[in-house]
Amino acid sequence: MTDPMILRVRLAAPVKEVRHALTDAAAMRVWLAEHAESDLPGRYAFWGRRTPEGDAPHQRPLHADDHTLRFAWLLDGVETTTEITLTEESQDTTVLTLSQTHFDFQDVITGASIRGVLQTFWSVALSNLADYLEGREIGPQPDFTSADLRGETVIDAPAGQVFDSLIDSDKASDWFGFPVGIEPHVGGRFAMGGLDADPSPAKIIDLVPGKAMSVDWGPAGIVTWELEDSGGKTRLTFVQSGFDTAKPPYAAWGGWLSGIAALRRYHENPGSHRFWLPAEPAA
Structure with missing residues (x-):
């Protein structure tokens, strides 16, 4: 064990x-x-x-x-x-x-x-x-009985700001709580751990500035973020698709849901998204 x-x-x-x-x-x-x-x-x-x-x-x-x-x-x-x-x-x-x-x-x-x-x-x-x-x-929330991995949330921030935090490496690393390297263009890399640390990065396959981005994670499928202005707030829809529906990637989906919660906190209550602490307390 x-x-x-x-x-x-x-x-x-x-x-x-x-x-x-x-x-x-x-x-x-x-x-x-x-x-x-x-x-x-x-x-x-x-x-x-x-x-x-x-x-x-x-x-x-x-x-x-x-x-x-x-x-x-x-x-x-x-x-x-x-x-x-x-x-x-x-x-x-x-x-x-x-x-x-x-x-x-x-x-x-x-x-x-x-x-x-x-x-x-x-x-x-x-x-x-x-x-x-x-x-x-x-x-x-996750649904462990369904292969339809789809979620929606409203973030109290303009769509342009939210989109910027999705494609900027430093901002994404901040709200996600883990280094993320992003080349914000179609064909660009999306690398967990950073561009120099991930030997098999995902690839951006679609990007519409201010509105949408899709990233191909291979067998885990494609993650798509779609942003819509909603009275000065942002309606964010995110979907994971293109995987083997007999084996939905629930672990990865849960990670994205946790990340989206952090993204919302990052914009609505700056600083509170850092509520995660090191696994071991400082000596």
């Missing part, structure tokens, strides 16, 4: 409010899953279309207190463990650390196990949690 995957975020709410959002079934049905039940210490479960293998609840609580929630989660026949800990950073901010066992990045690449979606599933969920705690509407 590989080392646990760890995600850390800074949330703009006190520990008590974060803990309530994590364990209140009504709140969970907003930011986490289509269906949820919580009656700790005996019951903690979530399921539905937004949850991998969400045909039924597959979670079992292991431990819960004011700062820690740990539960078992059966995925692809293996009982994994998820642990969430809350640390007070200030009176109004909380650092949340999520640890997830049985995640192997090879499953992202091969699609051999649904556990390959765990990293991006939790990335989307924590982005939703941050928005929920700030009283913001959450964005498009």
